[in-house]
Amino acid sequence: MSKQNKKPKRETGSTQRTRSSNAKANKKSNSKANKSNKKVAIILASVLCLSLGAGILAQWGGLHSSLKMHPALAPAQAPSGSTSTIGSMREYVYTGGRLSATEDTVNLALGKTATQSSTYVDSGVTFSASRAVDGNTDGSLWNGSSSATNNEYRPWWQVDLGSVQPVQSIQLWRRTDCCYDQLTTFYVFVSDNPFTSTDITATQNQSGVSSYYTAGEGGLPTTVNVNRTGRYVRAQLVGTDHLAIAEAVVWGTPSATSNLSAPTNLVTTTVSHSQINLTWNASTGGTVDHYQVERKSSINSSYTQLSPNPTSIGFNDNSVTSGTAYLYRVCAVDSSGGHSNYSNVIVVAAVDFINDPLLVNGVSNYTTIQLQHFTELRSAVNAVRATAGLTAFNWTNPQPQSQGLIYPNHINDLRSNLSSAITALGLASPQYQTPDPITSGTPIRAIHVQQLRDLVRGKGQ
Structure with missing residues (x-):
């Protein structure tokens, strides 16, 4: 058939099978880091509650003894022939790597x-x-x-x-x-x-x-x-x-078409595996008709407008997927449809956490740190890393156990891997109120857990 008469062709089954096998051959596995670190040993015969006020090493509770791996989200690269989406439905991946798009693009x-x-x-x-x-x-x-x-x-x-x-x-x-x-x-x-x-x-x-x-x-x-x-x-x-x-x-980058100022101080108020609630400071410089809330779940995808458009300074997003981290931003819209510049951007993981480590049986001056505190945080941090297009991290030391040894690097691993993900998203590197635990002299405290929880929930960014 001449080129002038040819029609767009259907892909044959053999071609599909060839592309599929090539794609599988191109997958690469991630290696695990094995670094030697000194240990802070806390030997448990039972759950011990020690004084938080005295700043003493916290103890493991023997609950939930297995780590839960977070499901892999969209990788930074996809094998040739993979289906990709730019927009609200699926994360965008393509052969050759990530898009070179800035945070507001x-x-x-x-x-x-x-x-x-x-x-x-x-x-x-x-x-x-x-x-x-x-x-x-x-x-x-x-x-x-x-x-x-x-x-x-x-x-x-x-x-x-x-x-x-x-x-x-x-x-x-x-x-x-x-x-x-x-x-x-x-x-x-x-x-x-x-x-x-x-x-x-x-x-x-x-x-x-x-x-x-x-x-x-x-x-x-x-x-x-x-x-x-x-x-x-x-x-x-x-x-x-x-x-x-x-x-x-x-x-x-859509240019502002209104004299309205950008909303400020976008933060979360409540976060769970099924809902993320947002609030912000009102826009000034004119009359706001409504606000436009946008989110995306991958650095490589486009922002999607959420509905309905709020007329006040708050929005409850109940369309989230459990275990997924989202980037949020807000702009103000006037009666003619003109919009302000965007607010600050925050990243929030739709996750639940078990009991507050600052409270045990209602007693506020005691703390018990449990294995599940760390398994939940690792899943949440890896959700943020997936949104940033980074691979999931593994513990530097052997994974935490229900009883036995606590490693300071379990905290340090969480901090460093969360910080690198937040930085990759174009956001400011987080600042921690307490120093990293070290092999001697710095206790592992409940506040180490609480600060990490706040950060993956969009607070303190």
């Missing part, structure tokens, strides 16, 4: 109005332009998430961002099942104003239009650095073919 194209020069239809399936801005990078055409034009001369696809926005970069994903030439040798155009022609030369010569040329086959993704304002983004092939795009992402 969002996908400006997600769900926006997209058009194309023509729309390919086969077997009753319409490969509309909107499929390229649905947040899903799945490059298998017949899985239903790619756009496609008819086979024609210099086909084009474009998206309207809705308003002029600061654009940092544009990323385009090609098909992965076959027909890579359907995103090969093409231009990307960016403009603040509508394009006046579909002719490549005329578009290049249009005032205010920037053009970016890619020679050869598109990638997974192809990244075009723009660093200018824009509202209209177009991709256009130079030759004759179908134009198929698995996903088009326009990274940028």
Whole structure:
């Protein structure tokens, strides 16, 4: 069949099996660190309660003797051919590593109005332009998430961002099942104003239009650095073919469109495995119609707006998944739809903790530290690490036991791995009120546990 007459092809079963086996072969296992550390031994015959006020070493309670591993969330990298999503449904991963997106960068194209020069239809399936801005990078055409034009001369696809926005970069994903030439040798155009022609030369010569040329086959993704304002983004092939795009992402930072000040001091009030409650200081500088609360569960995904929009300074998010950590931010919106800049960003793990280690049987001046305090904290810290695109950590020393030895590095491991995750998310490194426990001279106290609990719940960040 000639190139002019060919249609987008279906991926064969053998091709699927080959890609699947290649993906499995590319997985890498994480090694465990084995560092030797001196021990602080606390030998238990039973649970002992020692005076917190005297600052004495805390003791293990013999409850819950097994560590609970947190389920792995989206890794920083995915094997070739894996299904990926940018948006609210699944964490975004792709071959080649993480997106180089800053904390406040969002996908400006997600769900926006997209058009194309023509729309390919086969077997009753319409490969509309909107499929390229649905947040899903799945490059298998017949899985239903790619756009496609008819086979024609210099086909084009474009998206309207809705308003002029600061654009940092544009990323385009090609098909992965076959027909890579359907995103090969093409231009990307960016403009603040509508394009006046579909002719490549005329578009290049249009005032205010920037053009970016890619020679050869598109990638997974192809990244075009723009660093200018824009509202209209177009991709256009130079030759004759179908134009198929698995996903088009326009990274940028939405500019404030209102005189309202940014909300401040975003914090959590209550956190559990099923609900996260937020509060913040009110915006000033005008009349607030409502606030817009946004969250995401991966540094590599876009923020998603939560509903309903609150009209007061608080929001209860009851749509969380247990054991998942989320990034939250808030902006104010006026009656005309203009929005303020965003508040501070916090990371919060949807987790439950057992009894407060500062209280045992209602007696406030005694403390018992239990094994479950540490297993819960390790799961919570690893949830934050997953959101940051980092691997789960393992204890430097052997895992805590229901009875036997307590290692100061169990606290130090939690602190260092949580701090590295928070820093990777672009947030300030946490400050602890007490020094790290060391092998001699510094007791392990209940406040070490409490501070870590507060941090993974979005307090003190």
